[in-house]
Amino acid sequence: MKRLFFCLMAMVSVLTLSAQSVNGNEVINNMMARHSVRKYLNKPVEHEKLEAVALAGINAPSAMNRQNWAIRIIEDQKLMADVKEQTRNAPNLICVCAPADGRFDLDAGLLGENMMLAAQSLGLGTCIQTGPVRFLTTDEKAKALRDSLDIPEGYKLLYVIAIGYPDEKPEAKPRDASKVKYIK
Secondary structure (H helix, E strand, O other), X not given: OHHHHHHXXXXXXXXXXXXXXXXXXXXHHHHHHOOEOOOEOOOOOOHHHHHHHHHHHHOOOOHHHOOOOEEEEEOOXXXXXXXXXXXXXXXXXXXXXXXXXXOOHHHHHHHHHHHHHHHHHOOOEEEEEOHHHHHHHHXXXXXXXXXXXXXXXXXXXXXXXXXXOEOOOOOOOOOOHHHOOOOO
């Protein structure tokens, strides 16, 4: 019985030690804390923070360092007024564009993840969205914003990231760890 007790205690201490080393990691903690925010305060994000988020994004890896993306960050509140309903009332919007042929969509995804993690570290909330893309690219209400984007020829609007100061603290959704297999 004592041996079982000591084995269990050893396992608990190893698991605790392992969890502490992961939980003490600032980067991993930031990743685990990021959740999609769907409610924002009516407060635009400071330009300096948006610049920091963009800088983190463009430092994402890309195929052969081609950096085949275009980012448009909407700060103009008049432009945002017509699209806020479609973008969860976020005070700012990041539009991510990539070549229309789809070959660099993965690169654009890496860029977006970097930006969302940077935003989290700055106390900002984000929500990646593809739903508003059709609205932004076709609806007459979004024409002024669409015209301001100046999307490069041969590129398409791939997704948007709503960004702002969170007005909620969403709980983490369950994750399916069974999807991970370790091959030894």
